[in-house]
Amino acid sequence: MVGGVAAAAVGCGADRGIATVRLASGEVGGLYHAFARLLAEVAARAGTVRIEPVATSGSQANLAMLANGEVDAALALADSVPGAAGTYLALGRVYENYLQLAVRTDSSIRRVADLRGARVNLGATGSGAALTGERILRAAGLDPAVDVTIEHRPLREAVAALDSGAVDALLWAGGVPTAALEVPLKMRLIDLGELARPLREHFGQVYDRVEIPTDAYPDTAAVHTIGIANLLLATAALPDAAAAAIVDLLVTRVDALVPAEAAGTQFLDTRSLIGTGTVPLHSGAADIYRSKHG
Known part of the structure; x- marks a missing residue:
């Protein structure tokens, strides 16, 4: 289970009881960071979840932060994700790096x-x-x-x-x-x-x-x-409601989540989102995909 830092973050905001999710992204100037900022902006407009992007050096650092409970969600290249079953859960395959x-x-x-x-x-x-x-x-x-x-x-x-x-x-x-x-x-x-x-x-x-x-x-x-493939990941400690709110944004706000750096990449279509390979979907994410697409 993730530790106290992230557990505290996924709580109620000061207003309207909105969950705050810290998202490990990447270097400023890169696609990870640009995507995380767009997701945070879309989430702020939707008012269903609050996203706090965290600038990092990239995939391996993100996975370590997620495992240590320093963040609630993380972006990572698929080949950086360890093979151990159950360590991480996917919210979606968000694009191709x-x-x-x-x-x-x-x-x-x-x-x-x-x-x-x-x-x-x-x-x-x-x-x-x-x-x-x-x-x-x-x-x-x-x-x-x-x-x-x-x-x-x-x-x-x-x-x-x-x-x-x-x-x-x-x-x-x-x-x-x-x-x-x-x-x-x-x-x-x-x-x-x-x-x-x-x-x-x-x-x-x-x-x-x-x-x-x-x-x-x-x-x-x-x-x-x-x-x-680039995966948006969490652990089982992320509440289903927070996971579902994020995935709902991925599914319904596609046009607002494509950074300028995404030209030429496979980005945020339904088949891409659910194609997380050997990493199982978070239960909250799976619920949204089922409700939207059966």
């Missing part, structure tokens, strides 16, 4: 295998990219401990490091376009499509081959990459 491996425009790096000997930023410590990035390297035949020098800087620090030459590449898991990635002016994206199959073979079926469409970044051609 796109991996974006960026290098400088003048770089000789064309494939992940070309990163041998390079300095690579694999997301901030605690991010989903930190875990997925090492899997990407292994799928390309590289040993993360030997063949590359790995760093873990937050996005904006990583962008500055890439620009200055302090790192040779950065990996970001997020929406398209991500404003902080200066594509195509200073950066270009590496095609990751060839790694979808080895990732699935070695690490599970959560990895999809997806396309960043033409002109998603100004005047750029389409490029294939890896998509990973």
Whole structure:
């Protein structure tokens, strides 16, 4: 069961008895944080639940905060969620995160295998990219401990490091376009499509081959990459009424919950929401999906 901090948060607000739910999101400037802020705004207008976004470094940090009772709900990449049954429950599969491996425009790096000997930023410590990035390297035949020098800087620090030459590449898991990635002016994206199959073979079926469409970044051609489901999670300690209120917003306020960074992603259709894979739905979430769609 979650501990006292979150248990206290999921209580009655000062007015109208509205539950307050602390939601672990992600870095400011990223899709997680943008989505959490939109959800909070929609919830405030609806008056059925209060959402407090919490900025974090990403998926792994979010899961730790959820397990420790520091938050009531969390966003996380599906491959970051431990396999232990019953640890987490899903409110929905809210969108598809796109991996974006960026290098400088003048770089000789064309494939992940070309990163041998390079300095690579694999997301901030605690991010989903930190875990997925090492899997990407292994799928390309590289040993993360030997063949590359790995760093873990937050996005904006990583962008500055890439620009200055302090790192040779950065990996970001997020929406398209991500404003902080200066594509195509200073950066270009590496095609990751060839790694979808080895990732699935070695690490599970959560990895999809997806396309960043033409002109998603100004005047750029389409490029294939890896998509990973992003789950909105809670534990059984989240009351059914709070879970149901959040899911009702996901189902009924779709147009207001799409950040600018969500172009090209699979976002908030019913099939996506209930497609939470091996993570079972929270009972309050399941009740809403049944009432809306049978």
